[in-house]
Amino acid sequence: MEAQPKGMSDAAPFGVYVHWPFCAAKCPYCDFNSHVRYGGIDEARFLAAYLAELAHFAEAAPGRTVTSVFFGGGTPSLMAPHVTGAILEAIAGHWTLDADAEITLEANPTSVEAENFKGYAAAGVNRLSLGVQALDDASLRSLGRLHTAAEALAALMLARDCFERISFDLIYAREGQSLDAWTGELTRALGFAADHLSLYQLTIEDGTPFAALHEAGRLRVPESEAARAMYLATQELCEAAGLPAYEISNHAIPGSESRHNLVYWRGYDYAGIGAGAHARITQDGTKRALSTLRLPEDWLAQVEVRGHGIVSDEPLRARETAEEYLLMALRLAEGMDLSRFTALRGEPLDETRLDALIAEGLLTRNGARLTATPSGRLVLERLILELAA
Template sequence: MLQVTPHPGFGIPGFAVYVHWPFCKSKCPYCDFNSHVRERIDQERWRAALLRELDHYADATAGRTVTSIFFGGGTPSLMEPATAAALVERVAERWSVAPGLEITLEANPTSVEAERFQAFRSAGVNRVSLGIQALNDTDLRFLGRQHDAAEAMGAVELAAKTFDRFSFDLIYARPGQTVAAWEAELKRALDYAVGHLSVYQLTIEEGTAFFPLHARGELVLPDEDLAGDLYEATQTLLNAAGLPAYEISNHARPGEESRHNLTYWRYGDYVGIGPGAHGRLTLEGEKFATRAHRAPEIWLDRVARNGHGAHAPEPVDTDARASELLMMGLRLRDGVALDRLAAESGRDLDALVDPNALKRLTDGGFLERTPTHLRATEAGRQRLNAVLGMLLG
């Protein structure tokens, strides 16, 4: 256990709790998250283990105020609602909680899970994020999803009736996708998206079922030019609909942004609970990275023995803190506050990055520097990996 006392940090934007439920009904071929398929799950044992690890981190961070809870996965809508209720209750017992505490549950839109929405609402969940991914049945089958488009839209309608806030995800740049087809799909999504929509470009990650198919040329994604056109069409349509991008892949009406994810992008502190969960904690003026063992059964055994399933916390030095803050914060439309960057690293921007690269990027219209912030422009956010590579060397 971390035997340290909490430090309030320098303007840290919230303090979040992430709970990882590692199980899915099936593994999607594009997914590289820490998710697993099991025939049977001992729900009571998992509830007890998650609560015990939560207590471990609560002991280390006493006095903090939790601003959001996020149940991610995997497919956390497969957990018993009683588990979510117990964790929400324990958070409120061990920390103070902010007014308007955001509690989000990731869910799949299958009928069986959608029927559980009311039970999760009673457990304290007030926001749901649905993994829709596509609005046509052919592409849903290609993506390995177990729902069809009609079922997905039914789940969205039910979420709107059940929860205060909801969002859903779509994936674009799918094989054979045209700009016209994507625009039509987005317009249909906008009939349902009230406050928030997440839109991700399909990428091929090592360790996924898609990876060897792509390597053999059996799965061909849109080329860079077409992917750029799809991205630009997304920005145009969603801006016009009043859902501008507040982060590279996330669009929201003002005030509907994901408060939990903003904690990550603003480089706030967060506790990570469950197999493979990561965390960042500022303690006694230092930043620590925490990481739990990925394998569910090993994690369970470690919690039973040690009270947690985490590896030893690793200090994050000031150079890494500055790099992490820039990598996360430049994803946001608002960018990075320069005083926050100096507080995390002890140095100003010009001492942290290559000044020649910074000038080239600002002159080229990819970054914008003001007296208070460094921001990536829309062109810069579209090419952020390349921008960061130049900026951070």
């Protein structure tokens, strides 16, 4: 049985993701769909397009109760608060917005963006996710971040006055970072933590400036054994501080998990609007995978003509839906429901393979629940490939 975060209603979870694809600068490690537009953008035109695409999704998924909204990016804290408010109003107009809906906005902690926190709260945002990333200025500079550590902490303090719930992100296994340096930084961060932390290991993504530097030998990140030690220390420190991992990179006071991300990881439906957004909508018993055009201007032009920026809309076969559930749910500490998997795929997982992975200490089984152990979560890709084969 999946325990519900506190305050969550009985309505079947349904999330709305809003992608704001613009950033003030491109961080050298980032491969997200984010774009810098030095000349600015026509925010009113983009808002009209968001509202049009929302109406399109509301027709495709009528009658749902929205349990979470997530403004992600890019940098949604570059969005004017009145734009956020208008989008939230439209969501509440098209669907029932659950009285306890979690409404998150991702923000970068520059002082300029922090000035808008009160405006976002007034617009209805009740949870802020801050991209702090590191607690020292040298690391922030090498990550290409535009804020200082002092600005990040000031933004965090301001956020505490404006939002019921706050998460912040840190990146570890950075260039030259030792295990001691990371555990010291994390211990400090836990002193500032509210109810949620996202702690990501730096990954070198293809096509980024960091990938080019890494290939040229000019960027050295900790070896995999050192990164593994940092991951395990992260689990221990967060657990001891009362924020255990509920997902590979996410830690929360029990009951304060991100409801929106749980929608993805537990395999529920969600709408996704904005350039490069993804959605999963079940219609007549078939789950459909949708995505929108990635380039903001292309997306805008198509929405203005067709009312949506959707570039791909495919029905998922039973096997694909089941495998997506497996892939997502095994990221969670609560694991997956084997009977749900069997119902989705029409056949159970191979018992011999399951037993072998359990014997290897990578999985545990408790009745119908299958969970990856901490060691299993470190080799999740391999686990999933073997289970889905």
